[in-house]
Every structure is written in C-alpha cells, then in structure tokens.
Amino acid sequence: MTLYIKNARFIDWQNLTFTNTDIQVSEGKDGGIKLIDSIPIFPSDPAKVVDAKGKFVTRSFGCGHHHIYSTLARGMPAPAKTPENFIEILKYVWWHLDKNLDLEMIKASALASALYCAKNGVTFVIDHHASPFNIEGSLFTIKEAFDSIGLSHLLCYEISDRDGEKIRDKGLAETKNYLKAGNQGHVGLHASFTVGNTCLEKAITLARDYNTGIHIHVAEDMSDQDHCQQNHNKRVVQRLYDAGGLDLKGSVFAHCIHLDKNEKTILRESKVWVAQNVESNLNNNVGLADVANYGDRIMLGTDGMHSDMFRSAKATFYQGLGTEGISFPGIYERFRNIHRFIKENGFQGDNENNLVILDYNAPTIMNQDNFLGHFVYGIDSSHAESVISSGRLIVEDKKLVTGNEEDILRFAREMGNKLWKKLK
Numbered sequence: 001m002t003l004y005i006k007n008a009r010f011i012d013w014q015n016l017t018f019t020n021t022d023i024q025v026s027e028g029k030d031g032g033i034k035l036i037d038s039i040p041i042f043p044s045d046p047a048k049v050v051d052a053k054g055k056f057v058t059r060s061f062g063c064g065h066h067h068i069y070s071t072l073a074r075g076m077p078a079p080a081k082t083p084e085n086f087i088e089i090l091k092y093v094w095w096h097l098d099k100n101l102d103l104e105m106i107k108a109s110a111l112a113s114a115l116y117c118a119k120n121g122v123t124f125v126i127d128h129h130a131s132p133f134n135i136e137g138s139l140f141t142i143k144e145a146f147d148s149i150g151l152s153h154l155l156c157y158e159i160s161d162r163d164g165e166k167i168r169d170k171g172l173a174e175t176k177n178y179l180k181a182g183n184q185g186h187v188g189l190h191a192s193f194t195v196g197n198t199c200l201e202k203a204i205t206l207a208r209d210y211n212t213g214i215h216i217h218v219a220e221d222m223s224d225q226d227h228c229q230q231n232h233n234k235r236v237v238q239r240l241y242d243a244g245g246l247d248l249k250g251s252v253f254a255h256c257i258h259l260d261k262n263e264k265t266i267l268r269e270s271k272v273w274v275a276q277n278v279e280s281n282l283n284n285n286v287g288l289a290d291v292a293n294y295g296d297r298i299m300l301g302t303d304g305m306h307s308d309m310f311r312s313a314k315a316t317f318y319q320g321l322g323t324e325g326i327s328f329p330g331i332y333e334r335f336r337n338i339h340r341f342i343k344e345n346g347f348q349g350d351n352e353n354n355l356v357i358l359d360y361n362a363p364t365i366m367n368q369d370n371f372l373g374h375f376v377y378g379i380d381s382s383h384a385e386s387v388i389s390s391g392r393l394i395v396e397d398k399k400l401v402t403g404n405e406e407d408i409l410r411f412a413r414e415m416g417n418k419l420w421k422k423l424k
C-alpha cells in the first residue's frame with residue numbers, strides 16, 4: 001500500500017534543506033520516497049494519507065548498539081553484593097540477569113524494547129543479545145518480535161567462554177542457524193576477556209563464512225586491556241586485528257574507551273565501526289573515550305539503557321565538548337552515521353522510506369541555517385508523533401499501529417515479575 005504524507009515540512013537529513021511538500025512513500029525494504037506537488041485524487045493502489053500540517057518530516061533514526069536483554073532490569077531487586085568495579089557489575093548484575101532469561105522473557109524484552117524504539121522514531125536496531133541458559137531460538141525470538149512491530153534489525157548473540165565450552169558452542173550454533181536461515185546479523189562476542197583464542201577463531205571463521213562482521217565490546221573498562229596483556233601479551237585491538245577481526249564486513253566495536261595510539265591507528269585504517277555509549281560509560285564509571293583520533297566511522301548506541309537516540313546524541317554532545325571539542329555538525333553527523341554504516345555494508349532496512357513526523361512547536365523559528373541548534377537543545381523523542389518504517393506506518397499520533405501497547409507492557413511486567421523472583 002502506498003502511503004502519502006500531505007502538507008509536510010520536509011527536512012532533508014543530509015543537506016538540511018527544508019521543503020514544503022507532499023510525500024509519496026512506497027513500502028518495502030527496497031522502497032523509497034518521492035516529493036510530489038499534490039496527492040493524486042484517485043491513487044493507482046489503495047492509499048493511506050497522513051496529514052503533517054504544521055509538522056516536520058525527516059529521516060527516522062537507528063541505534064548502533066542495544067541490548068534488549070536488559071529491558072526487564074528496570075527497578076529489579078538489588079544485587080547480592082553492591083558492585084565495586086566493572087567486573088563486579090557484570091558478575092552481580094548483568095550475568096546474574098542474563099542467566100535467568102527464558103524465551104518468554106526474551107520475547108517480552110524484545111517486544112517492549114521494539115515498542116519504545118518505534119515510539120522514539122528508531123526504525124533500525126543493532127542488538128547484542130545474551131541469555132546463556134536459553135540460547136537456542138533466542139535470535140529468532142527477537143527477530144519475530146522486531147518484525148511484528150515493524151523494525152529493521154541486525155542481531156547477534158554474544159558468544160563467550162564465560163560459562164564453559166558447551167554454552168560457547170550453543171552461541172556459535174544459534175548464530176550459524178540464524179545466518180544460515182538468510183537473516184542479516186553479526187557474529188557477536190562478549191569481550192576479549194571472556195573470549196579465548198579458540199572461541200575467537202571460530203567466531204571469525206563463522207563471520208567470514210557468512211560475509212558479515214563481529215560485534216564485540218572493546219576496552220570498555222581498563223580490566224579488558226589488563227587481561228589481554230596478561231593472557232595474550234598484547235592489547236585488545238591488536239589481538240582482534242591479529243585474529244583477522246578487523247577485515248570483516250560491517251564489524252562493530254562497542255565502547256573502545258581505553259585505546260592507545262597504536263590501537264587508534266589500527267582502528268582508523270580498518271573498516272571497523274565504533275559504537276559510542278556515553279551514558280552507559282558514565283553509569284558504569286569506566287571512563288570516557290576521547291574519540292578525536294578514531295577516524296570517522298563512529299555511531300551512537302544506548303548499550304541497552306534506553307531506546308532513545310536523541311538522548312544518546314545529547315549526552316554524547318555534552319561529553320564530547322570536554323574531550324574532543326565536538327561541534328553541532330559533529331554530533332549530528334555521528335547521530336546519522338548509522339545510515340552510512342548500513343549502506344556501506346550492504347545491510348537492508350534503512351532506505352529513505354524510513355521517516356519520522358515531528359510535532360515540534362518551537363518558541364523560535366527553525367530553518368536550514370539553525371536546525372542543528374534545535375537538534376541539540378530543542379527536539380527530543382517526545383516530539384516523534386508518527387513513525388514510518390520501510391514505508392509502513394508503525395506509529396500514528398503517538399500510538400503503536402502494529403501492536404497493542406498495553407498488552408505488550410502487561411506481558412513485560414508479568415515476565416519482569418517472573419524474572420525478579422528467579423533473581424532473588
């Protein structure tokens with residue numbers, strides 16, 4: 001079905017020109033948009049018309065590093081021990097949580113995250129999943145949930161040695177099954193310090209076999225570097241480089257906080273993309289990256305803390321002022337870089353027919369010249385009124401069209417209770 005948006009004030013996401021126009025949106029992963037003077041009175045096929053009078057229409061957003069598995073963590077019981085460092089945060093919070101996830105909880109987590117993404121105008125999600133005692137079918141469960149809401153995605157399972165060889169092999173098998181079924185995805189790895197050499201080798205071979213990249217946490221905390229030096233006599237990026245992990249198509253390295261000059265050079269000269277997650281770094285107190293010399297392949301993620309890319313952009317901007325001296329165009333480019341990542345690596349689901357209608361009633365005028373000031377200080381996700389994913393209207397007037405919001409949240413709360421009982 002063709003979708004028409006009438007009376008739009010269209011903002012071209014690349015050159016920031018503003019055009020008063022109607023828009024014809026065609027559906028599908030290979031669909032596009034056409035700016036038209038008026039909507040045909042008798043369209044050639046069934047059509048849906050959305051009136052955007054007084055609203056702004058622009059390209060929707062993407063998340064470069066998410067963890068739907070953490071959705072049910074909000075408000076959960078306190079850990080057995082208050083963590084004193086990053087490793088203890090993993091041990092007492094996240095690894096305790098992910099070990100208790102079952103497929104029903106994963107489904108609820110994926111649906112709730114997808115709901116929030118959709119309502120925030122995020123139509124493409126790169127996710128990194130963990131559920132060590134329910135790996136089989138986990139990626140397919142997340143895919144089904146995302147597809148039902150209408151989001152495009154690039155999923156992976158975070159393979160590691162932290163729970164032994166059997167579970168490592170299950171992670172590899174789930175990844176292989178998922179990719180073999182023709183789904184676009186990464187080969188996920190947790191982090192250098194939980195991934196032995198055999199595991200790393202198998203993961204990179206698998207990625208090569210399916211012409212995709214790896215998605216891994218890199219030097220999120222200094223302990224990752226210390227472990228790598230002690231066990232492999234080299235630093236993390238060097239280790240991944242030596243193993244062939246930097247030549248793959250579409251690899252994502254999350255965080256990359258504690259890198260030395262040589263690692264930055266390796267990264268800059270590779271094809272790897274960095275996903276920055278500033279709020280998570282502050283929350284875990286692991287330090288903040290100065291990404292000034294990382295090259296231009298940096299995009300933004302949320303690290304599972306939320307599904308709001310405006311929020312990520314604003315946090316990255318404020319942090320970047322003090323580290324790299326980031327500018328308005330600099331933060332906007334980083335916010336939009338995910339589109340370049342998807343396009344350059346040939347992934348599907350992020351064509352021009354991914355749009356958001358913003359109901360942004362500003363106290364001052366907004367135009368091409370000052371848009372970036374509004375982007376940093378004014379517009380936020382609460383202004384996302386309607387959202388179009390691959391040409392399909394998935395949120396209309398702030399209501400999810402592709403599912404029942406109350407049912408999804410009721411199911412999530414039910415699964416949250418079930419999980420929390422297991423955590424105690």
Ligand SMILES: [Zn+2]
Nearest residue numbers: 067217254303
């Ligand atoms: Zn992460």
